[in-house]
Amino acid sequence: MPIALEEILETIRMTEVEHFDIRTVTMGISLLDCRSDDLKRMKTNIYDKIMRTAAEHVATARKVESEYGISIANKRISITPMAIVADGHYPEDFIDLAKTIDRAGDELGVDYIGGFSALVQKGFTMGDRSLIKAIPETLASTKHICSSVNVASTKAGINMDAVKMMGETVKLTAEKTADRDAIGCAKLVVFANVPEDNPFIAGAFHGVSEPDVTINVGISGPGVILRAVKEAPADLDFSQLGERIKNMAFKITRAGEFIGKKVAAMQSVPYGIVDISLAPTPLPGDSVADILKAMGLEDVGATGTTAALALLNDSVKRGGLMASSHVGGMSGAFIPVSEDEGMIHAAQKGHITLEKLEAMTSVCSVGIDMAAIPGSTPASVISGLIADECAIGMTNNKTTAVRIIPVPGKEAGDMVDYGGLLGAAPIMPISNLNNSIFVDRGGRLPPPTKGINN
Amino acid sequence: MADLNEQEIRRLVEEAVQQLGANVSGDAVSQVVQEAAAKINAPANTSAPLPQQPGVQQSRIIVTAFGKNRRGILAGLTGVLAESGCDILDLSQKLLQEFFTTMLLVDISESSLPFEEIKTKVTAKGEALDLKVIIQHEAIFNAMHRV
Structure with missing residues (x-):
């Protein structure tokens, strides 16, 4: 045809x-x-x-x-x-x-x-x-x-x-x-639970079970999904909304896989995987937060945000898995703060908090990502946050991660601007309650029983 | 051996060592490998099989142009394509009020110019006519829009 x-x-x-x-x-x-x-x-x-x-x-x-x-x-x-x-x-x-x-x-x-x-x-x-x-x-x-x-x-x-x-x-x-x-x-x-074939930075590395050389691809299409959701009438139910996202995810994944295979073939290198994560950029309209808002939320951080993200994440996977036989890497929705225009605004207004982002971790691709906090935050507080995110990942058998920036000399409400794809981040408040005895215990926190699945 | 990647070279060396036995000298291995590599490179020198889709030819490109309607737009674009030795296989266009959109399916297999040059020439002509021109291989549309 x-x-x-x-x-x-x-x-x-x-x-x-x-x-x-x-x-x-x-x-x-x-x-x-x-x-x-x-x-x-x-x-x-x-x-x-x-x-x-x-x-x-x-x-x-x-x-x-x-x-x-x-x-x-x-x-x-x-x-x-x-x-x-x-x-x-x-x-x-x-x-x-x-x-x-x-x-x-x-x-x-x-x-x-x-x-x-x-x-x-x-x-x-x-x-x-x-x-x-x-x-x-x-x-x-x-x-x-x-x-x-x-x-x-x-x-x-x-x-x-x-x-x-x-x-x-x-x-x-x-x-x-x-x-x-x-x-x-x-x-x-x-x-x-880091994946060994993730093409996205900062977590990319070439796992020891990978071939000598390989090409992996990551796509970026929140803008495309945003249009599909925006054009949906307000009374469209969730199955149909998911269907629209799925169709778009199919198309962008096919494009990603196609491009990856070309780049690999032209260099005589085996093609690895396409990572179907939705990766936002700070450009207007290229925002995962905006997609969640377009589903009918006043702003990200509203109750319902986690459910909206779960629907988005799952629908993208359905479309992506149909489009490509080798999906890998993170393959979930990224929710970085500084790299997403909608997130930046929500954080500035105090609508989205680290606590809500932590909850969203359970249904997204990584977790607390590109969030800036006051430079005075003690190391133990950051360790506590890492432990929390790890607990979600470990228990739910998924990848979770922390990429957090304690900006020296800045306090909650200030802004930092990195430019380019890294974007700009408002400094977000974080709980400074003392956890040092907990963090200092050390040793290995035992895995959940679901880890024993043979 | 420029067209061989590292893994292929290693496989060749392994193969050579296997054939010659483990005690062979480095020079002998190197000679066998070079001969084998020359054989591989000689016949077609195809730079790896590109992912082909059924019914898709790598030589077909799609030219899309948008802009304000005026006389000679289509003639201008098709003129450059004809000069470059390209064959127009299909054409559709739409006029929404003042706004003109056209899509041309073009076979560039007979052209003496490479893709990049055709792209540069047609895009430049488009700019002279106040048109935004986008040129892509057809394969990307098949990848995205056909199951």
Whole structure:
């Protein structure tokens, strides 16, 4: 059946008016074959492998953008968790390695490189400890490197020592980048049940079970879904509303998968997955919050917000799963504060709070994401928040995460502006009640019985 | 060996070592691998199979143009396409009040120009006629709108 004029115009409206784009085409590169006990040699191995493997990544993505008329916002790289690659080295060595990788990223013209990561849900290796120690300085002294640490899983429970350590690491990172409103914290995320093929930053890394090289894709289409919901009459029931979202999700996922496969094939690299998360941008109309509002809420934060997000999340999955046989990564709706215009406004007015965002975590893709809090917040409070989010993830067998920014010198009600896709964040109030005895207990918080599912 | 990726090269080396036995010298492996790689590259040199959809040809593009209606718009666009050796397979247009929209399905397989150049030429002509022109391969529409 030939393509109808209406279908072509719909596609063009999506890309030109509703900001539909491919958020990221992420090339995952295994660095396991670059290891060496000689730091200099390992730096050369890693630099050479990244430069060799991703040499055409940006150029290929640009070519595909031009040929198919769908823009690819970010070209990224993810690497094997550095704690595994560089285990046996000291924290200073990790910083050194990160700088080398950053230079490769600069020369290749990629936006971000994810994978300065450690998986410590059950305990630490020496490499894990060294990497975590190196995080603040690494994020302060590099441009493209993003860091993530997985501290909990449904199988292993929560590593409370790691939770405490990460609260302190977030604080240190904020202090190290205080001159840039703690932007280091925007590149650091703490996870429970982290997926190994996630193309989105800051949590992207190339899992050890992945092939040598692969291409994963993340789409961004809140604007498209927003139109589908906005055009729905007020008396349309939820099944039909879900149906509309599903249809749109199908189309954008197909586009994402198509583009990903092209970029992969042109570089002779196996295609991995499409992550069907709805990723908002700070552009007007490209907002997940606006979709929830369009369902009939005065603002996000109203009672009903969590239910609205659950419907959105599920409908997107239904459409996306039909569209692609390899869905992976996070594949839920992102609810970052600073990166979503509707969220920013709601947070400014005090309509959305950290407590409500925590509740929404249970039905979204990650959780507390790009939320700014007062710089005076103690590390133990941040650790407590991480523990709460991990508990939701662990118990509900889903990915959850915390990417929080304690901005030095700022108080609730102030604003920080990072520009670009990171957007602007109002400083949100957070409970400062003392939890230090709880956080200091340490050890492993046992997993739920549902983790034993064999 | 430019067209081989890292994994393919490694597989070749493994294969060579297997055939030659474990005690073979590095030079011998390198020679066998290079010969094998030359064989692989020689016949077609196809840069990996692109995901094909049934009934979709990679050589077909869709030109969409919008703007205020005026004389010579269609003639201008189709003129450039004809000059570039492109074949127009289908055309539809709509006029909503003053606003003009057209869609052309174009086969560029006979053209001597690459896609990028055709795109640049037609877009430039469109700008001269106050039109916004968008050019895309047809395959993206099939991916999005056909199950």
